[in-house]
Amino acid sequence: MTFYTSVAKAIFTIIFARLYTPQSPPHRNLKGQTAIVTGANSGIGLSIATALAKQGATVYLACRNLEKGDAAVASVVSQLSSEGEKRVFCWKVDVGDLESVRAFCAKWEKEGRKIDMLVHNAGIAEPPVGTKKTDEKGRDVVLVTNFLGSFLMTCFLEGYLSDRARVVLTSSTGHYSAIGMMVRPRMDGGAPKSVSEGGGIVQGPLGRLKAYLGIGTGSMPSYALSKAHQVLFAALLQSRFDSTPNNQRTAHAFSPGFTSTPIFGKFPVSWKTWISNPLFAFLKVTEQYVAVETAEGAKTGVWLASCGGEQGIERGGYWEWMCRRMSLVDLVRSQLTDEEWRVESGSVWRGWEDDTGCTWGPPATAETLM
Numbered sequence: 001m002t003f004y005t006s007v008a009k010a011i012f013t014i015i016f017a018r019l020y021t022p023q024s025p026p027h028r029n030l031k032g033q034t035a036i037v038t039g040a041n042s043g044i045g046l047s048i049a050t051a052l053a054k055q056g057a058t059v060y061l062a063c064r065n066l067e068k069g070d071a072a073v074a075s076v077v078s079q080l081s082s083e084g085e086k087r088v089f090c091w092k093v094d095v096g097d098l099e100s101v102r103a104f105c106a107k108w109e110k111e112g113r114k115i116d117m118l119v120h121n122a123g124i125a126e127p128p129v130g131t132k133k134t135d136e137k138g139r140d141v142v143l144v145t146n147f148l149g150s151f152l153m154t155c156f157l158e159g160y161l162s163d164r165a166r167v168v169l170t171s172s173t174g175h176y177s178a179i180g181m182m183v184r185p186r187m188d189g190g191a192p193k194s195v196s197e198g199g200g201i202v203q204g205p206l207g208r209l210k211a212y213l214g215i216g217t218g219s220m221p222s223y224a225l226s227k228a229h230q231v232l233f234a235a236l237l238q239s240r241f242d243s244t245p246n247n248q249r250t251a252h253a254f255s256p257g258f259t260s261t262p263i264f265g266k267f268p269v270s271w272k273t274w275i276s277n278p279l280f281a282f283l284k285v286t287e288q289y290v291a292v293e294t295a296e297g298a299k300t301g302v303w304l305a306s307c308g309g310e311q312g313i314e315r316g317g318y319w320e321w322m323c324r325r326m327s328l329v330d331l332v333r334s335q336l337t338d339e340e341w342r343v344e345s346g347s348v349w350r351g352w353e354d355d356t357g358c359t360w361g362p363p364a365t366a367e368t369l370m
């Protein structure tokens with residue numbers, strides 16, 4: 001499938017998915033398997049956690065708010081038979097706070113359990129109302145929350161991944177709009193030095209108008225880049241796994257399409273939003289008419305978490321509606337020689353290490369990828 005066909009299908013899925021035949025991931029017996037799902041107290045994460053628990057898995061809901069997390073545990077348990085309460089738990093983690101991620105992983109180390117499914121799902125469209133766009137170290141809050149927290153968590157928990165572990169990242173169709181940051185800078189002979197510098201196909205043409213009206217840059221470029229990094233991470237993590245002989249571990253990224261969840265209630269839409277974040281404004285206004293139900297949007301993630309290591313499911317790829325799609329990362333990869341890919345992906349990987357303050361093996365690790 002070509003890149004442009006994938007983009008066209010993604011747009012169709014956003015608008016017409018309610019008319020599609022519902023996805024039907026096969027039921028697997030996950031008894032004895034352990035899953036961690038971040039951002040599992042609502043929306044897609046809660047649906048994934050519920051579906052995995054219904055297939056028999058022990059599930060840890062990794063949530064930043066214990067009150068909401070405990071309510072989510074009660075909701076999952078209520079859908080299971082009486083033994084269910086012994087295998088659904090809520091653990092606290094704020095993936096936007098790397099110290100909290102470290103604390104979560106330290107606690108897991110004490111628990112010492114093997115992880116069969118690690119689902120990085122927690123995410124935000126923009127920083128919570130009234131909060132800053134960057135953290136105390138100047139890192140983009142959306143990027144930290146949607147991606148860097150997952151990177152650090154995977155780094156720390158890698159040693160606990162079982163031999164057939166599946167790592168799944170809830171990415172987004174929105175990752176395509178990072179094209180201005182991932183492709184155009186290359187053609188211009190340099191990488192963007194910040195998220196806002198990169199632009200993007202949605203934001204770029206609006207830049208001058210926003211400047212004229214005194215409206216700041218919306219979070220769409222950050223969101224798109226964070227989602228593109230998730231897709232790239234799935235590919236690179238797979239390569240890292242595959243560097244071990246007889247590897248059975250897998251990594252996958254997926255888009256839930258346009259799914260009705262609480263995320264759209266978390267950002268206000270005014271006339272300014274139509275200029276700063278037109279895509280988010282459009283999605284919020286049309287959600288009730290167009291978006292699919294939460295459980296439907298979660299199904300590709302459930303399928304990859306439960307079946308991701310099985311034959312016929314390509315490893316390290318990007319999926320939508322249980323179909324492999326060509327991602328922006330696939331496009332970039334296809335334009336580079338092996339050597340260019342090795343150098344460029346290695347440098348991005350080292351950037352993630354710098355940003356999270358972790359050393360995931362020697363620096364050469366990423367250079368041996370691919």
Ligand SMILES: NC(=O)c1ccc[n+]([C@@H]2O[C@H](COP(=O)([O-])OP(=O)(O)OC[C@H]3O[C@@H](n4cnc5c(N)ncnc54)[C@H](OP(=O)(O)O)[C@@H]3O)[C@@H](O)[C@H]2O)c1
Pocket residue numbers: 038039040041042043044045062063064065068093094095096097121122123124125145146170171172173255256257258259260261262263264266
């Ligand atoms: N809905 C869609 O159409 C759509 C489309 C593409 C991609 N996605 C992706 O799907 C994922 C799930 O979103 P959703 O639509 O299901 O929305 P949601 O219901 O708002 O779920 C997001 C979850 O992430 C949690 N979260 C946010 N920031 C966190 C942090 N710093 N630490 C820990 N947990 C945090 C939220 O917890 P709180 O309740 O405490 O805020 C919530 O549980 C996100 O990554 C989103 O980007 C959604």
